[in-house]
Amino acid sequence: MPGLQLRNIRKAFKGTEVLAGVDLDVAPREFIAFLGPSGSGKSTLLRIVAGLETSDEGEVILDDRRIDTLPPGDRGVAMVFQHYALYPHMTVRENMAFGLKNARVPRAEIDGLVTDAARTLEIEELLDRKPAQMSGGQRQRVAIGRAIVKKPRLFLLDEPLSNLDAALRLRTRVELAQLRQRVDAGVIMVTHDQAEAMTLADRIVVFNDRRIQQVAPPMEIYSRPANSFVARFVGSPAMTIIPARLADGGAFASVLLGNGTRLDTQVPTDGLPGSGAVEIGMRPEGVRVCGQGQGTTDAEVQLVERLGERSLVYARLDDGAAITAEDAGTTSAKVGDRVGLSIDGAAAHLFGPDGTGYHRAAA
Amino acid sequence: MTSAERRWQGLLFVAPFLLLYLLILIYPLLRGLWLSLYQVDLFGGGTFVGLANYARLAADPVFGQSLINTFLVTLMIVPLLTVVALALALALNRATRSAAILRGVFFSSAVLSVTIVTLIWRFILAPDAGLLGELWTALGREPLPFLSAPNLVLPALAMTTIWWSVGFPMLLFLAGLQQIPQDMYEAAALDRASKWTTFWRVTLPSLRRTTILVVMLQTAAQLQIFGQSQLLTAGGPSGASRTAVLFLFETAFGRWELGYASAAAEILFLIILAVTLTQYMLTGRVRAGEDGR
Amino acid sequence: MAASRSDDRLPPLVWAALLTAAALMVAPLVWTLLLSLKSNAELVGNSGAALGGPYTLENYGAIFGNSSTMRWLLNSAIVSLGTTAGVLVLASLAGYGFARLDFPFRRSLFVLVLLGLAIPSQAVILPQHQLFATLGLHNSYPGLILPGLIGPFGVFFMTQYMRAIPKELDEAAMLDGASRFTIFWRVILPLTIPAQSTLAVFTFLGSWNDYWWPLISATRSDMYTLTVGLAASQMNYAQTSGLGFLMAQAVFASIPIFIVYIIFQKQIVRAMAGAALK
Numbered sequence: 001m002p003g004l005q006l007r008n009i010r011k012a013f014k015g016t017e018v019l020a021g022v023d024l025d026v027a028p029r030e031f032i033a034f035l036g037p038s039g040s041g042k043s044t045l046l047r048i049v050a051g052l053e054t055s056d057e058g059e060v061i062l063d064d065r066r067i068d069t070l071p072p073g074d075r076g077v078a079m080v081f082q083h084y085a086l087y088p089h090m091t092v093r094e095n096m097a098f099g100l101k102n103a104r105v106p107r108a109e110i111d112g113l114v115t116d117a118a119r120t121l122e123i124e125e126l127l128d129r130k131p132a133q134m135s136g137g138q139r140q141r142v143a144i145g146r147a148i149v150k151k152p153r154l155f156l157l158d159e160p161l162s163n164l165d166a167a168l169r170l171r172t173r174v175e176l177a178q179l180r181q182r183v184d185a186g187v188i189m190v191t192h193d194q195a196e197a198m199t200l201a202d203r204i205v206v207f208n209d210r211r212i213q214q215v216a217p218p219m220e221i222y223s224r225p226a227n228s229f230v231a232r233f234v235g236s237p238a239m240t241i242i243p244a245r246l247a248d249g250g251a252f253a254s255v256l257l258g259n260g261t262r263l264d265t266q267v268p269t270d271g272l273p274g275s276g277a278v279e280i281g282m283r284p285e286g287v288r289v290c291g292q293g294q295g296t297t298d299a300e301v302q303l304v305e306r307l308g309e310r311s312l313v314y315a316r317l318d319d320g321a322a323i324t325a326e327d328a329g330t331t332s333a334k335v336g337d338r339v340g341l342s343i344d345g346a347a348a349h350l351f352g353p354d355g356t357g358y359h360r361a362a363a
Numbered sequence: 364m365t366s367a368e369r370r371w372q373g374l375l376f377v378a379p380f381l382l383l384y385l386l387i388l389i390y391p392l393l394r395g396l397w398l399s400l401y402q403v404d405l406f407g408g409g410t411f412v413g414l415a416n417y418a419r420l421a422a423d424p425v426f427g428q429s430l431i432n433t434f435l436v437t438l439m440i441v442p443l444l445t446v447v448a449l450a451l452a453l454a455l456n457r458a459t460r461s462a463a464i465l466r467g468v469f470f471s472s473a474v475l476s477v478t479i480v481t482l483i484w485r486f487i488l489a490p491d492a493g494l495l496g497e498l499w500t501a502l503g504r505e506p507l508p509f510l511s512a513p514n515l516v517l518p519a520l521a522m523t524t525i526w527w528s529v530g531f532p533m534l535l536f537l538a539g540l541q542q543i544p545q546d547m548y549e550a551a552a553l554d555r556a557s558k559w560t561t562f563w564r565v566t567l568p569s570l571r572r573t574t575i576l577v578v579m580l581q582t583a584a585q586l587q588i589f590g591q592s593q594l595l596t597a598g599g600p601s602g603a604s605r606t607a608v609l610f611l612f613e614t615a616f617g618r619w620e621l622g623y624a625s626a627a628a629e630i631l632f633l634i635i636l637a638v639t640l641t642q643y644m645l646t647g648r649v650r651a652g653e654d655g656r
Numbered sequence: 657m658a659a660s661r662s663d664d665r666l667p668p669l670v671w672a673a674l675l676t677a678a679a680l681m682v683a684p685l686v687w688t689l690l691l692s693l694k695s696n697a698e699l700v701g702n703s704g705a706a707l708g709g710p711y712t713l714e715n716y717g718a719i720f721g722n723s724s725t726m727r728w729l730l731n732s733a734i735v736s737l738g739t740t741a742g743v744l745v746l747a748s749l750a751g752y753g754f755a756r757l758d759f760p761f762r763r764s765l766f767v768l769v770l771l772g773l774a775i776p777s778q779a780v781i782l783p784q785h786q787l788f789a790t791l792g793l794h795n796s797y798p799g800l801i802l803p804g805l806i807g808p809f810g811v812f813f814m815t816q817y818m819r820a821i822p823k824e825l826d827e828a829a830m831l832d833g834a835s836r837f838t839i840f841w842r843v844i845l846p847l848t849i850p851a852q853s854t855l856a857v858f859t860f861l862g863s864w865n866d867y868w869w870p871l872i873s874a875t876r877s878d879m880y881t882l883t884v885g886l887a888a889s890q891m892n893y894a895q896t897s898g899l900g901f902l903m904a905q906a907v908f909a910s911i912p913i914f915i916v917y918i919i920f921q922k923q924i925v926r927a928m929a930g931a932a933l934k
Binding site for chain 1: 822824825827828829830831832833834835838842843846847
């Protein structure tokens, strides 16, 4: 089977487990983002694929070849490091040629490959400079150039954009997207920036607490989070998740909020856990501010964040549950106001006692 | 290559140094300990004598005198050297051209070898042919017999040594002064601290580590004082300037009493070790060396 | 060197004290230089003659005609350069191993090396002397060089320096298919050139000025280094050609070291700053 397969990867550092048996299949030419908080194991997994760490158990298979027993340089992977890790004493040309020289590629061929890669990345005029004479964005390109010149079967990117300022990050993100169209290889990118993951990746792998929480395309991660961790972690501002009780209903579940408000969702009753206690999740765009008494329930405004085109209103229900709502940019809500909240039950998610997510039937 | 093989690779990098280190330093260290328990001379004939060599040392007035001389000369050198070096560093810690030149002047003697230093000072201190002698005579006085009067010979060694060694501690203090953050002085100025207060409350406390380093390094170095004594006075007159290392040298390479000399070497080693370990403890260097990574 | 308070002027009294101290510092050197420029005959019984002319270079001429002094210069050069090269190689290799690789007993071995900083050379001189006698290395260049290679300071210094280089560079090189030695040689070593030059200057100065080991190991005068040769000259002062010649030897022997000092002043100061930080 072509592509990358990870089979039951386990890793512990000095007795502390960081990866608890991870399995993952990556298709050829697929762009995968590893997303998760720090310490969730995503970087360790990337480094195991690269060969910079050894797994305690499990197999790494790339294009039908088991690579976890090979030294990093023989695995057919290339990596772009967080701080670029360009060799400071070498020119850009030498940086890009270093790996090819070690692989004993003939000199003439090296020159051709380096020139081609430099042209693709538009860094030809930088070839004789040293890293210290370049800007952060230029170094980033060289680091990518050093990776693609080796024509690897898999690119590994470790937080590639985290060292760039906001404007440059957006531009480089676009460039990365274009670049992947041109290379015939898969990409795995580690990031903790969800916007980066959402815009670039074909599929996102969400990590937490030593395990993969969900593997899915970006929109599915957003609209159908596998569990409450994913629901909270993806999306900004975070999804409101508050305790609720299942009420009697028909084919679709209805719940009672802590203050007694009844909400009809479109989550099928089938498959829901039997007991009554669940959590309900609402994205801010599914909760609108309206006049007092005119919405699903009333709440007191705690904080108003004006973002320009819209405002975020952080409010508290009578029972103390915090809930985030959206309003127009011109909102008149002020701290301490009592307002009505119109909750779109159809957009709500339910989470069982173990955190498992339940969503409306797929369209 | 398996990961187990890779794990041992690091040892290959340290092996060349380590093998020489073990052969030329650690083995002799242990061998010296062993030798000190034997009576050995040039013609072999090792007889185990236990601690007899140490007992003999304890009773040997020549060894005792050499230890006292060593401590005395160290005591004359280290405090004065430290204060002078600190004063020079304070005066020369500025970016002017003249300060740079003077720093060079005060460090210049430190790059000379002990033989050149003693050669120079022999012809300053010697009453008949020395610079000081000439000056004294010019002033119509009797030249002081620095190298032949028992009560003047140790101060003469100390003077020579201070002239020779003032450069390194001065540079250490200068480096220490450079480490003091400028904003501490600005804060002190805002608090209307006088120059004098600033010196006592900001500068001096910030130099604590450097001062310990200087004092301990110099103490360890001066306890091993040898060349000055051997070359200027050959330990004389009548042992008044014989230092511990000179005693060791004479016993080992003059009389070839190898076991006895080894015992003296061990005593010296213990003293130096105590000083060095004190320095490590006070400056936390062992910890600094051990953490890392 | 940036001064902390360059704006305020030194009080005149401090200036006077400084200049006096500087004069005391320089006087012996000037005195030596003057003595070396006088004919030996004039100095007999009257070294004060050095304070006035006539001055001559005849003593320096005599040095170049004196085969033993030139031989000692050659010995010193071979021993110092050999020691410096050896220390750089050994300390760099060991520093790389200790700083950037993990291997069994790494920590204990490093502590063992650190402990060496506390072992004075005098404490081990006898067994060292025996060892080199057994190996037949006395009165040879290897015999003079080898003990200079085991100083733990170089290893400690290179280890500290190499620790500060980002680990990502080794990893990038591993992914570039470089072997451990290639990483050391092509990636890490070129980045340590500042540390190498500092260590080189210190090792060279130390080796050139070393008196203790060559005094014991080199017993034949054709294997003396300049340091030991000068000691022999001054002890046999009565038999030598005279005071002026002796002083000319001293000046001659210090010329190489002053040249090194002047060229590498920056490294020396930087190393001091490092030592003060440790």
